[in-house]
Amino acid sequence: MAHIFKTHMDLVSTDRRYAKGAKKRLKIIDEIMAMRPCNRREKLHFQALKIWLGGDLWKVSKALDELLEKFPTDILALWMGHQIDFYLGDSKNIRDRIASCIPYWDPEHPLYSFVMGMYSFGLEEAHEFEKAEDVGMAALESNPEDVWSIHAVAHALEMLGRFDRGADFMENRLHDWSEINFLVSHNAIHTILYRLEQGQLDRCVQLFDTFVLPKCEKKPALLGLVDGSSALWRLFLEDVDVGDRWLELANHWHPSADQAFYSFNDVHAMMAFVASGDDKAADAMIDTLNAYIVAPSNQAESNYGVTRDVGLPICHALKSYGRKEYAKVVDMLVPIRDQVIRFGGSHAQRDVIERTLLEAGLRSSSKSLTEMLLSERLAQRPNSIYNLAKLG
Numbered sequence: 353m354a355h356i357f358k359t360h361m362d363l364v365s366t367d368r369r370y371a372k373g374a375k376k377r378l379k380i381i382d383e384i385m386a387m388r389p390c391n392r393r394e395k396l397h398f399q400a401l402k403i404w405l406g407g408d409l410w411k412v413s414k415a416l417d418e419l420l421e422k423f424p425t426d427i428l429a430l431w432m433g434h435q436i437d438f439y440l441g442d443s444k445n446i447r448d449r450i451a452s453c454i455p456y457w458d459p460e461h462p463l464y465s466f467v468m469g470m471y472s473f474g475l476e477e478a479h480e481f482e483k484a485e486d487v488g489m490a491a492l493e494s495n496p497e498d499v500w501s502i503h504a505v506a507h508a509l510e511m512l513g514r515f516d517r518g519a520d521f522m523e524n525r526l527h528d529w530s531e532i533n534f535l536v537s538h539n540a541i542h543t544i545l546y547r548l549e550q551g552q553l554d555r556c557v558q559l560f561d562t563f564v565l566p567k568c569e570k571k572p573a574l575l576g577l578v579d580g581s582s583a584l585w586r587l588f589l590e591d592v593d594v595g596d597r598w599l600e601l602a603n604h605w606h607p608s609a610d611q612a613f614y615s616f617n618d619v620h621a622m623m624a625f626v627a628s629g630d631d632k633a634a635d636a637m638i639d640t641l642n643a644y645i646v647a648p649s650n651q652a653e654s655n656y657g658v659t660r661d662v663g664l665p666i667c668h669a670l671k672s673y674g675r676k677e678y679a680k681v682v683d684m685l686v687p688i689r690d691q692v693i694r695f696g697g698s699h700a701q702r703d704v705i706e707r708t709l710l711e712a713g714l715r716s717s718s719k720s721l722t723e724m725l726l727s728e729r730l731a732q733r734p735n736s737i738y739n740l741a742k743l744g
C-alpha cells in the first residue's frame with residue numbers, strides 16, 4: 353500500500369516528470385504481488401493505477417468508483433477519485449462520489465471532517481452553494497486546519513457573491529491555511545480573488561509574493577505555477593503592471609512546457625509566455641500541442657481530445673490576445689465556450705477564460721456578445737464590482 357500510495361501521489365501531480373516515476377513503481381508493485389498474495393482492495397488500487405498510467409481518466413474514475421462500492425471508507429480512493437473528478441470537470445460525480453460514501457463513515461472517525469470537506473467542494477461545483485458553505489463550515493468546526501474545507505468554503509462564498517465575507521473568512525484564517533501544505537498557493541489565490549473584487553491591488557501583490565510565488569521557492573509544484581498564472585492573468589487583462597513577476601513565472605514554467613500531459617497546465621503556461629512576451633516559448637508550446645494531437649498513440653488518453661478541442665484553441669486565443677488581435681480571440685473562444693469545462697478545474701479557475709473572452713469582446717467592440725456575457729455574469733453575481741465596472 354505504501355508503493356500504491358506513492359504512485360497515486362505521482363500521478364495526481366499532473367506532472368509528467370512524476371508520472372515517469374509512477375511507471376517504475378508500478379513495476380515494483382507487480383513484482384511484490386508476484387511474491388506474496390495481496391487482498392482485493394490492493395488489487396483494485398493496482399488496476400486503477402495501471403489505467404491511470406495509460407491516461408484515460410474517465411476509466412480511472414470508473415475503476416475508483418468500483419473500488420469505493422466495495423470499500424466506501426477507503427480514504428485514498430475517495431480522495432484520488434475526488435481529484436480525478438476535478439481534473440475531468442465532472443461536476444456531478446465530484447459531489448455524488450462523496451455523497452454515496454458518507455453513510456458508511458462514522459462521524460467520530462478522525463478523517464470524517466476531511467470527507468465532509470470534499471463533500472462541501474463537490475456541492476459547490478454542483479452549484480449547491482449555500483449547502484456547500486454549511487457543510488464546509490461544519491467540517492471546519494471539528495478541524496479548523498483542514499485546508500480543503502477552507503478552500504471549499506472560499507469557493508462557495510465567491511459563487512454566492514459574498515466577497516467581503518469571503519475576504520474576512522480567508523484573512524482571519526490565514527494561519528490555518530498558510531502553514532506548510534500543498535494548497536497554500538491555491539488558497540492564497542482565492543484570497544487574491546476576493547481582494548481583487550474589493551479593488552485592493554496592493555494586498556493582491558503582497559499575497560502573491562508571500563504565498564503564491566515566494567522568492568525562496570526554487571522549484572514550485574505545477575499547481576503553484578497554475579495559481580500564479582491564474583492570478584496574474586486577471587491583472588494582465590486589466591493592464592496592471594506586475595513588474596518582473598511574469599518573467600519569473602515564465603522561467604518556472606519553461607522546464608515543464610513540453611509535457612502535453614494535462615491541458616489545464618498547458619493553458620496556464622501559455623498565459624505566462626504570452627504575458628512575459630516570450631514568443632519563442634509560446635510558439636514552442638503550440639508546436640508541442642500540435643505534435644501531441646497528431647500522434648495516434650496519444651488517442652487513448654483523455655487529455656488528447658481535451659487538448660485538441662479545448663486546450664490548443666485556448667492557447668491560440670491567448671497568443672492572439674497578447675498580439676492585441678481581440679476580434680480573433682472572440683472568434684476562437686466563442687465556439688468552444690461550452691467545452692471549457694472539459695479541461696477541468698473549478699468554476700472560479702475557468703472564469704479566467706470567461707474574463708479573457710469578455711475583455712476581448714469589449715476591446716473589439718463586440719457589443720451584443722459583451723452585453724450577453726455581462727447579463728449572464730450579473731444574473732449570477734449582481735453585486736460584483738468587476739461585473740458592474742465592465743458594464744461601464
Ligand SMILES: [Fe+2]
Pocket residue numbers: 503507538542698700
Ligand atoms: Fe479552488
